[in-house]
Amino acid sequence: MSKTFGVPWPDFNDGLTYNDVVSASDSELTLIDYYSSKHKNSAPLQGWLQRINKGQITVDGTVVTEPKTILRAGSKLVYHRLPWQEPDAPYLLEILYEDDDVIALNKPSGLQVLPGGLFQQRTVLTQLQWRANKQNSLPACQESHSVPVHRLGRGTSGILLCAKTKLAKTRLAAYFADGTSVVGGNRDADMKSRTMRKISKIYRALVNGILDKDEIVIEQPIGMVQYPGVAKGLYVASPSGKPALSKVSILERDVQGDHMIVQVEIQSGRPHQIRIHLSFIGHPLLGDPLYVPGGQPKCCDAEFTNESYALDGGYQRPVKPVPGDCGYHLHAHQLVLSHPTTNEESD
Numbered sequence: 001m002s003k004t005f006g007v008p009w010p011d012f013n014d015g016l017t018y019n020d021v022v023s024a025s026d027s028e029l030t031l032i033d034y035y036s037s038k039h040k041n042s043a044p045l046q047g048w049l050q051r052i053n054k055g056q057i058t059v060d061g062t063v064v065t066e067p068k069t070i071l072r073a074g075s076k077l078v079y080h081r082l083p084w085q086e087p088d089a090p091y092l093l094e095i096l097y098e099d100d101d102v103i104a105l106n107k108p109s110g111l112q113v114l115p116g117g118l119f120q121q122r123t124v125l126t127q128l129q130w131r132a133n134k135q136n137s138l139p140a141c142q143e144s145h146s147v148p149v150h151r152l153g154r155g156t157s158g159i160l161l162c163a164k165t166k167l168a169k170t171r172l173a174a175y176f177a178d179g180t181s182v183v184g185g186n187r188d189a190d191m192k193s194r195t196m197r198k199i200s201k202i203y204r205a206l207v208n209g210i211l212d213k214d215e216i217v218i219e220q221p222i223g224m225v226q227y228p229g230v231a232k233g234l235y236v237a238s239p240s241g242k243p244a245l246s247k248v249s250i251l252e253r254d255v256q257g258d259h260m261i262v263q264v265e266i267q268s269g270r271p272h273q274i275r276i277h278l279s280f281i282g283h284p285l286l287g288d289p290l291y292v293p294g295g296q297p298k299c300c301d302a303e304f305t306n307e308s309y310a311l312d313g314g315y316q317r318p319v320k321p322v323p324g325d326c327g328y329h330l331h332a333h334q335l336v337l338s339h340p341t342t343n344e345e346s347d
Contacts, residue, residue, distance in 0.1 A: 005131050006092040013121035015083040024073040031057065032067035035079070041231035051312075056080045084312055089122040096159065101168040101341050103128075103146065109157040110326055113148050117324060124148055128162060145169055150176050153272065154324045158203070158332025163340070171340035175199040176269055199337040203264045203274055206329035207283040210253055210260060218246045218277040220295060222270040227297060229322045235271045237280040237295025244268045246277045259286055263333070272323055274330060285328040289321040297321065 018039075026034060035048045035057070043051065048067075055063045058078045059071070071077075094106035105124065112119040115126075128146040148162045149172040163169035175198045223241025227234035245267040252261040260283070264274050275285055280295030292298050299320040338345055 003095045004092050005095065006127050007130050009086070009089065009091055009122050012083040012085055016081040016120060018079045018081065020077040020079075022071045022073055022075045022077065027071060027073040029071050030067065031059070031064060031069045031071060034071055034077070039079075047312075051079065056082065082312055084118075086118055086120065086122045089119065091122070091127065093124065093127055101163070101165055101339070102172070103162045103164060104335065105160045105162060107152055107157060107160040107332075109155050112154045112324070113151045113160065119154075119324075124160060124162075132164075149173050150269065151271075152332055153275075153330070155326035155328050156203075156330045156332060159335045160332070161335055161337070168340040172199075172337075175337060175340075199335070201266050201269070201332065202334040202336075203266070204251070204331050204333045205262050205264060205274060205278065206286045207260050207262055207278050208286055209258060209283045210255055211248075211250055211281075211283065214250050216248045216281065218244075218248065218281060220244065220277060220280045222273060222276055222295075227322075228299075228320055234297060234323065235276060236291075236297065237276050242268075242270060244270045244273050244277065246273060248278070275328065285330055288328040289325045290323060 020034075020038070022029075022034070026038075029037075031052060032045070032048060035043075035052075036045045039048075042048075051057060052067050053065055055065055056079060057064055058080075059069065060075050088110075090108040090111045092108070093111075095103060096106055097104040107113070107124060111124060112122065113124045115121075115123055125147060128148075132146045145166050146162060146164050147169060148160055149169055150161060152158065152160055161172065163172050178198065220237050221239060221241035222235055222244045223238030224233035225236055225238070247265045247267075249263045249265075250260055251263050254260065262278070262283075264278070266273055270276075272291070275288055275291050276295045278284060279288065279291040279293055282293045284291050284293060290297050297320075336345065
């Protein structure tokens with residue numbers, strides 16, 4: 001019988017605070033100039049004006065509502081983001097395996113792993129923290145550090161590995177980093193390293209189109225481009241990007257429906273790697289709202305969102321697809337690893 005945990009999400013989150021210290025080079029800037037230039041990815045100019053006027057920013061502990069207030073070096077700034085209702089997301093998590101060091105979860109599609117964007121509370125990390133606080137079962141000398149050690153896209157379901165101690169977190173993070181770092185040499189070295197790695201990730205996906213080959217290895221580098229609604233940039237197939245390797249095996253072909261079920265083993269762990277690699281070879285995931293054949297987004301212009309802003313002063317939700325949008329069919333099917341403390345292999 002499977003074991004699940006999770007607490008229903010409150011209607012509104014707790015809000016957030018963001019702290020800054022004015023540097024010497026930024027002294028003499030006005031409050032509005034500081035925020036609209038230093039944090040322009042958070043809100044447009046008019047949005048920051050609204051936040052200042054509503055008393056959401058303090059300077060050295062005092063609420064300041066005058067946008068043209070001159071800042072001084074060393075001043076402590078705090079922006080208080082008001083509580084908001086996050087988009088709907090699942091909250092129940094199934095436990096696949098657990099011991100004193102690690103916990104493996106079955107993450108549902110639609111649930112974000114770590115805070116980001118509109119999802120600051122409705123995440124796997126939050127549910128892990130709430131569970132650890134409730135249990136409080138570790139010895140006093142062993143503080144709980146229940147955290148995911150890798151990411152799955154919000155629309156991706158399946159196995160998510162989490163660490164419960166600092167030691168497990170450090171070692172598991174190193175396993176994932178090692179798998180990515182070895183990619184990029186010659187093919188023989190890459191394939192040989194697969195037998196030496198301490199962790200292996202296998203996914204299953206439903207993709208468009210039919211491949212004649214039963215297996216294919218994709219080595220397309222993955223880089224970044226500017227993209228509206230994604231502050232840090234969008235990951236895409238790019239000749240100048242970082243090395244990435246995926247081994248694809250065909251499990252089932254539906255010629256009449258023009259789609260396949262494939263298994264993908266990834267050696268590297270670039271963001272959105274499977275979505276990008278499969279779309280790069282002309283077989284994007286069925287239902288993927290973002291990536292199209294060639295490993296590029298449906299909308300490839302680099303124009304940023306306009307200056308309209310939402311109720312909290314931030315940017316309006318992008319009209320164009322973004323990486324967190326769901327709809328595709330991707331499942332983390334299997335994870336084989338050496339245990340971080342016993343070194344026993346398990347899956």
